Amino acid sequence: MNKTVLDLWVGLFVVAGIAALLFLALKVGSTSVVSASNSYEVVARFDNIGGLKPRAPIKSAGVVVGRVADIRFDNETFEAAVTLRLDNRYAFPKDTAAAIMTSGLLGEQYVGLEAGGDSKMLKDQDQIFITQSAVVLENLIGRFMYGQAQEGAPQ
Numbered sequence: 001m002n003k004t005v006l007d008l009w010v011g012l013f014v015v016a017g018i019a020a021l022l023f024l025a026l027k028v029g030s031t032s033v034v035s036a037s038n039s040y041e042v043v044a045r046f047d048n049i050g051g052l053k054p055r056a057p058i059k060s061a062g063v064v065v066g067r068v069a070d071i072r073f074d075n076e077t078f079e080a081a082v083t084l085r086l087d088n089r090y091a092f093p094k095d096t097a098a099a100i101m102t103s104g105l106l107g108e109q110y111v112g113l114e115a116g117g118d119s120k121m122l123k124d125q126d127q128i129f130i131t132q133s134a135v136v137l138e139n140l141i142g143r144f145m146y147g148q149a150q151e152g153a154p155q
Contacts, residue, residue, distance in 0.1 A: 050134030093118035099132035
């Protein structure tokens with residue numbers, strides 16, 4: 001009987017530990033979602049989105065203000081059309097700039113918004129025209145190597 005009570009307590013402890021790990025994993029994974037009813041969507045077009053993925057955060061001044069809702073390729077302009085779902089609590093001017101940024105050197109990519117000075121605000125289904133594509137590390141290394149090779153070439 002004493003062994004069964006001990007086994008029961010160990011089992012409860014293991015279940016509580018698994019529940020705590022699951023809770024922490026969800027918190028770290030930023031599973032908070034901007035609901036469709038409390039948000040508006042705008043579209044930004046980029047030449048290169050790098051490794052940006054749906055559900056990536058959208059940040060302004062370091063604060064998460066929304067999530068990437070959808071990424072698709074536009075066959076007419078040959079650009080990536082990124083649908084941004086922004087929380088209704090945050091209003092941005094029409095001349096807001098969007099850039100694809102990276103957390104740290106090799107971290108996750110996110111969309112950074114920099115508010116403009118226009119008095120009119122973005123609304124549902126508007127488009128952000130001022131965009132900056134992702135910086136692709138391989139392209140930077142190639143440019144650096146090509147520049148070094150050009151400097152070493154005889155004139």
